[in-house]
Amino acid sequence: MWIEKRTNHRFKFVEQYKDPLTDKYRRVCVTYNRNNCHTRKQAHLVLSKRINQRLIVAGNQILKPKITLVEVVHQWLNYFRPRVKFNTYRNNVSRAKHILNDLGNDTIITRINSCLLMNYFDNLFYVHHYKNSTVQKFRGTLNNIFKFAMQHRYLNRNPLNNVQINYHYNFSRNHLERNFLDDEELKAVLSYMYQRSPHYGRFCEFLYLTGLRYGEAASLYPKNIYPNSHGQVIAAVRGTLVQGKKQPSPKTTESIRDVVLPEQAIQLCINEMKSHDSPAKFVFTSDRGKPLGNTVLNTWLHHAKQDLRIRKHLSLHTFRHTHISKLAELGVPLYLIQARVGHKDAQTTKEIYLHVTKKAELILDNKLDQL
Template identity: 60%
Template sequence: MWIEKRSAKSFKFVEQYKDPLTNKFHRVSVTFSRNTTHTRKEANRVLTKKIHSRLRHYGIVSIKSNITLGELTIEWLQQLKRKVKFNTFQNNKSRTKGIISFLGNDALIQKISPSLLSNYIDFLIQVKNYHNSTIRKFKGTLNSLFKYAIKRQYLAQNPLNYVDIDYQSPEYKERPEEKFLDDYELEEVLNYMYKRSPHYGHFCEFLYLTGLRYGEAAALIPANIQKDSSGKPFAIISGTIVNGKRQSSPKTANSWRNVSLTERALRICEEESNYRSKKVDFIFSSEQGNYLGNTVLNLWLRQAKKDLNIHKQLTLHTFRHTHISKLAELGVPLYLIQARVGHKNAETTNNIYLHVTRKAEHLLDQKLKYL
């Protein structure tokens, strides 16, 4: 790139490129009112983008230089926002902040080596003490970033492909049984929540009985509760709560489903609907008529964990995991459980299922000696 001074307040930044069909050189230019480090950097970015735009239809791979991690992240997040759900976007955005904090906003992506990425992931494991599942999410964000860079011809290859991750050994993994409650713990927690408020108790029990995510249950409206031709009740899962609003589609494509309801689950819905004003949209609603928020519920669950001396995870999501564990205990096949909870393939669901079924097999082995 070179600079042509047009006047005291006009500087023309010029770059040339070769036409792949004619082998002739062409120019692209951009004009700024100043010639500073910042404007030179911005001019280089603009000119690179112009050249890339002109060459794109030829299918020519022309690796662009001087693209920073910060610039790449902004581009990638802009296109990601149009393709994924709100929470997925926010989670990826949050992870990119951590990535940039370690690698540097101005780090040139062509200079990001496998060894540097390896150091970063070791930092997440050894210093941040993140679980393997979280490490995989950071790896997924990094991989998507670099794949986008290759697509945009900012990189020739993905440096993450050459990183060997030393995941935590199995003894440090979070144990599956810490994710769900046993029968006695479940009874204690539900009694605790019912004492706080019958509505809190209803909501938590409904989560356990159905295996729904918080957002799916909170977004339910009376029209979502129906009965089939034989009179069996079910809930239509077609929405969720995202960023404080009801979204007319659930978390993923697999989340669209009908979930059969037990008599108790149906009675909870009827009691909540009858208690609230007919003007209220949601089955589970606050005194103000809004959907039942998760902040106060999780606050009381944290207090229940302390008061009841429960040494396990205890959030609204725990009821979903407890539902999965109970279905596994009852011998329901894994594929049916996945369909019911709206998971195509989830590590947590698989781990809980395997843990419960192996425990059942062990108990069976112990009892065989009495035959």
């Protein structure tokens, strides 16, 4: 700091600093009537405060030193993990590993541009043959990584903003019927699962009759099945099963719901609980009282697909889609179906609904000539 004497016995206290945006030196000053120990101390405090404020504003526009993609991903995953459900975190970890493998661990994050990302998404479509929905999930993971990088000043803009992904036109609709079973296929698959194990058969049939997700049905306690005030027996969905343990909340807020059980679903629960020598913790369990594992069930469904020669996608989630298609076939309004299966605004539910109702309209149109 230096002092310049002004006219009328006034003194200008001046300090110099380097602007990080321009690398040029700039000045700040303050004027007092006296030049003594007190005013010099006061001027130093005021000038330091002004310089710090300017440096903070400039610093917010300056990127931190160059950082690699792998470093950002690891930081983001540590930030992300306590904020989401376990399965959400695990799926993002899997996609992040894939992204790092394709884009390169040592890639400097500021060098990632829209051209590189468009080529990457094309690679997901035409090399890995991923579906639209899968590529959308990869885009979501990348978007979260870039947003995190912007918050920590590793990036000053999101490179995804200018990326136009060339999704397959009507890909999911052209293959929509592969997502759910017709009556004959459903009967054959359930019979196959009952032959493997009555526990497997009852569980899969329960999924079809209720539209519950695997984790929602597998985590049901006996106390979660009870009559409501209208005398209907419901399944109170209040959690999900993750690695054999019940989590306190299901997939989304909309997933917390009461699902009315048809008579057959009630009987399945009764038969399942009666099948155990001693009371089990969960409604649906193995002979040893353990929760039914989705890996084992999906493996047997894969065998069923091959043995029964079913040319459709077949997994535990197929029963949920089949439930939606059956409700649509019965004329249940879309908003009621969405509420029942715990979807606020799901594209798959809408597409199945529209597909089934349009098919029903076609059948009606063909029968009008018979009047």
